[in-house]
Structure formats: C-alpha cells, structure tokens
Amino acid sequence: MKNYITLLFCLTSLSLLAQPVITNGDNFPTDGFTSPVSLGALPGGVGGPGENLTWDFSSLSLTEMGTQYYVDASTTPFIDSWPDANACFKIVTPLGSAFFYWVNSATKFEQLATGITSGPGSGSDYSPNMTTILVFPFTYGTSVADTYKKVGYSVDNVLVTYDAYGTLIMPYATYENVVRVKYEYDDGSDYAFWSVNPLLPLMTYNYEENSVTAFGVEIVTGINETITDDVAVYPNPASDILNITLNSGTAMFSLYNASGAMVGNQQLVNGVNAINTSTYPQGIYFFNIQGENTFKYGSIAIE
Structure with a gap:
C-alpha cells in the first residue's frame, strides 16, 4: 500500500532566492482562500x-x-x-x-x-x-x-x-x-x-x-503576504451594492461562485468603487483583488 497523495498542498515559508528554502509552515492561506x-x-x-x-x-x-x-x-x-x-x-x-x-x-x-x-x-x-x-x-x-x-x-x-x-x-x-x-x-x-x-x-x-x-492559483509576484490595509470590502453580507475602497493605484476585482466559476470582474480605481450585486443569486461568493501592489482575497455573502 502506498500513501496516495493526489490532493496535496503546501504549508511553508520560502524565500524568493534562486534556490527557494522551505523554512517553516507559518505562511498558510487564511480561511476563505x-x-x-x-x-x-x-x-x-x-x-x-x-x-x-x-x-x-x-x-x-x-x-x-x-x-x-x-x-x-x-x-x-x-x-x-x-x-x-x-x-x-x-x-x-x-x-x-x-x-x-x-x-x-x-x-x-x-x-x-x-x-x-x-x-x-x-x-x-x-x-x-x-x-x-x-x-x-x-x-x-x-x-x-x-x-x-x-x-x-x-x-x-x-x-x-x-x-x-x-x-x-x-x-x-x-x-x-x-x-x-x-x-x-x-x-x-x-x-x-x-x-x-x-x-x-x-x-x-x-x-x-x-x-x-x-x-488554478493566482500569484502576485513580489508580494510577500496578503495586503489588507490598502483595500476595504463592505458591507458583508451585501444585497444590492458591494463597496470596495482602494487607497492607491488600480486593481482588478474578480468574483467567483461556490463552484469556482468566475461570475464577474471589474477594474478598480483609487477611491470607492461600487459593485452591483443585485443580479447575483443569494449565496457565498469568493473574491480576489489584484493590483501592482495589492493582493486581497476573501469571501462575501450576497443576500
């Protein structure tokens, strides 16, 4: 009998050197990724x-x-x-x-x-x-x-x-x-x-x-951790409008349903961005926000 590792994931801390070194298991994705x-x-x-x-x-x-x-x-x-x-x-x-x-x-x-x-x-x-x-x-x-x-x-x-x-x-x-x-x-x-x-x-x-x-993981080169200070996502749960405040630069917002299919995306600019959620069925959705110096992921409920 062998250990059948078909679905395996990495729980590590690696340096961005020519030869990556796995140092510890501290950098694990948070609940919602x-x-x-x-x-x-x-x-x-x-x-x-x-x-x-x-x-x-x-x-x-x-x-x-x-x-x-x-x-x-x-x-x-x-x-x-x-x-x-x-x-x-x-x-x-x-x-x-x-x-x-x-x-x-x-x-x-x-x-x-x-x-x-x-x-x-x-x-x-x-x-x-x-x-x-x-x-x-x-x-x-x-x-x-x-x-x-x-x-x-x-x-x-x-x-x-x-x-x-x-x-x-x-x-x-x-x-x-x-x-x-x-x-x-x-x-x-x-x-x-x-x-x-x-x-x-x-x-x-x-x-x-x-x-x-x-x-199908999205990678942001050069970001050592999820950046949360530059982005605010509210309210959660959302009904008609989801607001995303971006403090600098631009970024792309992508929304996924519970099956992992992308159901929407929108370019974000500096300031408050309003996302129309009124046409989406009720349920749990997952999002990521990716920009030059911004990376945030999480989940929201749409009511």
Missing part, C-alpha cells in the same frame, strides 16, 4: 530532478472538477474525530465535499486524514502514524525517510525529497520559484509542485494513473 481544481493526464511524467528547471505543461488538457477552499479546521464538521488538526482545506465538487486534515508544527508538516466525506471510515485516516509531507527547514537535495500507517493497513515507507525547483508553465499561468517534492514508494513516485507566494499547491502528479491535479 479559494482556487479552481482540475484533473488531467500526463503520460510522459514530470521529468527528472535538477535546479532552475522549466516544466512546460502549457498544452496540458485539464477538466475542471470543483473548487478548493482553505478553511479553519476547528470549524469543520469532522474535527472531533481528528482534534489534532490545525490546518485544513476542502474540495467541493458536484458530488459533494471532501475534507483534508493536516498537522502543522515547528519541525514538520504531516498528513492526518484525506478525502473525508462522512467522518471516520470515509477517505484515508493516517492518525495511527501520520505521513511527513515537509520538514523544516527543507533545502534543495534534502531527503527524509518516513514511515506511515493508514487505518486498516500495515506500516509503509516513503522517501520525501526536495528534488527540483524552477518555473512551471500551466495553460492558464506561469509560476516562478516553484519547489518540487518527490514522494518515493516501493513501486513508483508521486510529485508535488509548490508556489512561493502565496504558499499553495500548483499541481500534484500521481504515478499509478499518470494523472495530475492542478490548482
């Missing part, structure tokens, strides 16, 4: 290890399956079954929601439970012996051997290696300073590609099916 999730096939694999590589997957055919939402683990419906979890995201598809629980500590980042749809017995439960996903610090060329145990299975082994970094070209975006980690099992290897800002998964590769899971 979202990105589309798509599936595809990559029969040729992801290539070998190395420095300053370019992975050109611009022609990769992807099918959108749903949306990834980062959530506060303590507010999720199954936290009582995995009380040690302090990091979580969920994947929402037309078939329902699946939760992924993790433990983030000062020395490592571990997988606790994945694909949980209805509590214990659903998905994969690694609570007997969690899987190490990252160690801190983690530099290029470092390998860490680990054992893990899934409920109902025997103990297995995996070798976790930071084996490459470089530029990842996807059909919808190009990402620089990408870190690749290899998960080596007895019969093959999975891979995960991580962005540096924000610190999120961009793509994972599963060797058994030659399949990829791609996360």
Whole structure:
C-alpha cells in the first residue's frame, strides 16, 4: 500500500532566492482562500530532478472538477474525530465535499486524514502514524525517510525529497520559484509542485494513473503576504451594492461562485468603487483583488 497523495498542498515559508528554502509552515492561506481544481493526464511524467528547471505543461488538457477552499479546521464538521488538526482545506465538487486534515508544527508538516466525506471510515485516516509531507527547514537535495500507517493497513515507507525547483508553465499561468517534492514508494513516485507566494499547491502528479491535479492559483509576484490595509470590502453580507475602497493605484476585482466559476470582474480605481450585486443569486461568493501592489482575497455573502 502506498500513501496516495493526489490532493496535496503546501504549508511553508520560502524565500524568493534562486534556490527557494522551505523554512517553516507559518505562511498558510487564511480561511476563505479559494482556487479552481482540475484533473488531467500526463503520460510522459514530470521529468527528472535538477535546479532552475522549466516544466512546460502549457498544452496540458485539464477538466475542471470543483473548487478548493482553505478553511479553519476547528470549524469543520469532522474535527472531533481528528482534534489534532490545525490546518485544513476542502474540495467541493458536484458530488459533494471532501475534507483534508493536516498537522502543522515547528519541525514538520504531516498528513492526518484525506478525502473525508462522512467522518471516520470515509477517505484515508493516517492518525495511527501520520505521513511527513515537509520538514523544516527543507533545502534543495534534502531527503527524509518516513514511515506511515493508514487505518486498516500495515506500516509503509516513503522517501520525501526536495528534488527540483524552477518555473512551471500551466495553460492558464506561469509560476516562478516553484519547489518540487518527490514522494518515493516501493513501486513508483508521486510529485508535488509548490508556489512561493502565496504558499499553495500548483499541481500534484500521481504515478499509478499518470494523472495530475492542478490548482488554478493566482500569484502576485513580489508580494510577500496578503495586503489588507490598502483595500476595504463592505458591507458583508451585501444585497444590492458591494463597496470596495482602494487607497492607491488600480486593481482588478474578480468574483467567483461556490463552484469556482468566475461570475464577474471589474477594474478598480483609487477611491470607492461600487459593485452591483443585485443580479447575483443569494449565496457565498469568493473574491480576489489584484493590483501592482495589492493582493486581497476573501469571501462575501450576497443576500
């Protein structure tokens, strides 16, 4: 049995150097960050290890399956079954929601439970012996051997290696300073590609099916953290009008529904910008605001 890491995300702190270094797990997206999730096939694999590589997957055919939402683990419906979890995201598809629980500590980042749809017995439960996903610090060329145990299975082994970094070209975006980690099992290897800002998964590769899971994350080069002081979004909930105050420059506002589809966008200028929300159905929406020196994301309710 192998640890099937199809949906993997990065909880790290990396420096914007030629060789990114994973220093800790402090820079994790806040509750409300979202990105589309798509599936595809990559029969040729992801290539070998190395420095300053370019992975050109611009022609990769992807099918959108749903949306990834980062959530506060303590507010999720199954936290009582995995009380040690302090990091979580969920994947929402037309078939329902699946939760992924993790433990983030000062020395490592571990997988606790994945694909949980209805509590214990659903998905994969690694609570007997969690899987190490990252160690801190983690530099290029470092390998860490680990054992893990899934409920109902025997103990297995995996070798976790930071084996490459470089530029990842996807059909919808190009990402620089990408870190690749290899998960080596007895019969093959999975891979995960991580962005540096924000610190999120961009793509994972599963060797058994030659399949990829791609996360359509928007990256703002040169912004080390989400900037909130320059932007105000109100009221929340909104009914007819959503106001966005931009203190400097210009930015683009994008609005997504609960399925991850973009339902609106508008150019923002310095000052108060009024967004007409009267035509949108009631529900929870997610937004991001991106400009030269501005990056803000979050969720709003439309009534």
